[in-house]
Amino acid sequence: MSRKMFDLCGRDERLRFSPYCWRVKYALAHKGLDCDFIPWKFTDKDAIAFSGQSKVPVLVDGDTTVTDSYEIFRYLDRVYPERPLLGGDVAEARARFFKFYAERSLAPGVMRTILMDVFNAVHPEDRDYFRTSREKAFGRTLEEMHSPSQGLSMLDRALEPMRGRLDEAPFLEGDAAGASDYLVIGVFLWARVCSAADLVSNADPVYAWYHRMLDLHGGLGRNATRLVDIDGGYGG
Structure with missing residues (x-):
């Protein structure tokens, strides 16, 4: 290949x-x-x-x-122009928005929620690097940054624009998933693989979107191996 x-x-x-x-x-x-x-x-x-x-x-x-x-x-x-991801200028502008929305609005809350779970998931050879590089960026220890209650509160507020869109359509792109959905789902897969944390309630329109995304493309996200599937699970 x-x-x-x-x-x-x-x-x-x-x-x-x-x-x-x-x-x-x-x-x-x-x-x-x-x-x-x-x-x-x-x-x-x-x-x-x-x-x-x-x-x-x-x-x-x-x-x-x-x-x-x-x-x-x-x-x-x-x-590979068949089945375009970004399309024309308007579609790409929309995708650019969701790229930054995922990175700057959603990721910070998710990170505060799952940080120590991520630390437990990284390879042992990477842990010193992960701790040193992240603590330098944060200006505080991983343990101080890890705050699930604060992270979930941050995420709940950040999800409001998504909720509004998903009240109108099953995907961020409309009737079918596209680049905007793919740019956002990465944050949720990060959490799914590393953590058992429930990021949204099952009554939230984001929850229904999330499960549609997990099942997309033959269950691409749903079939991902999670830390809980590995011997030792979340115990690190």
């Missing part, structure tokens, strides 16, 4: 929890494109040095290497 993607893994290679990598998995499935997902750890910088940077996802498609989840969306539309 000529197409492969370096994909963040945890303490078990089956644990794939990067929200950015999940975006691309949904985009590839949307296009009907096969891909070999290569397990990668935070400290495996040498393995992706050829890409000129140090983060995943890294998509290698034949002789072409593409980094950054959103740039991969754009690349896939250029090279």
